[in-house]
Amino acid sequence: MITTFDGINLYSKDPAALAAFYSEVLGIPVPFEGYGEFDGAKIAFERSQPGIIIWNAAKWENLTTGTVNLVFSCGSLDETYEQLKARGLDCHPPATMEYGGKEMNFRDPDGNGITLLEGGY
Numbered sequence: 001m002i003t004t005f006d007g008i009n010l011y012s013k014d015p016a017a018l019a020a021f022y023s024e025v026l027g028i029p030v031p032f033e034g035y036g037e038f039d040g041a042k043i044a045f046e047r048s049q050p051g052i053i054i055w056n057a058a059k060w061e062n063l064t065t066g067t068v069n070l071v072f073s074c075g076s077l078d079e080t081y082e083q084l085k086a087r088g089l090d091c092h093p094p095a096t097m098e099y100g101g102k103e104m105n106f107r108d109p110d111g112n113g114i115t116l117l118e119g120g121y
Helices: 015-025 077-086
Strands: 007-012 041-043 051-056 069-073 102-107 113-118
Touching: 007 015, 015 041, 015 051, 077 102, 077 113
Parallel strands: 007 051, 069 113
Antiparallel strands: 041 051, 102 113
16 A cells, blocks of 8 residues: 655756756755756655655656646745745745735746745645
């Protein structure tokens, strides 16, 4: 039977650039750098935790289907917004949502949706 959640696969035309976006712009560690040019790179806070695994779409069959939206939590979304803006991310400021938490939504270089949360769901 299923025992744990391992991660989400993203297939990219430029896996090294996508891994750099998550690590250099968003500040998420890369505990596993993959099998050359970041193919198979794992973006996660620890290697043993679930993460985003980035694959080279030209090498592997692109198995992504449907809409992908990745969700991350922040302590202070306003501070995170300022830090990301300073790193060159072009996005709208955080908004307070009807459930009471704050959200900020944008896309990564491959068009995958990203939601940053303060206050959780």
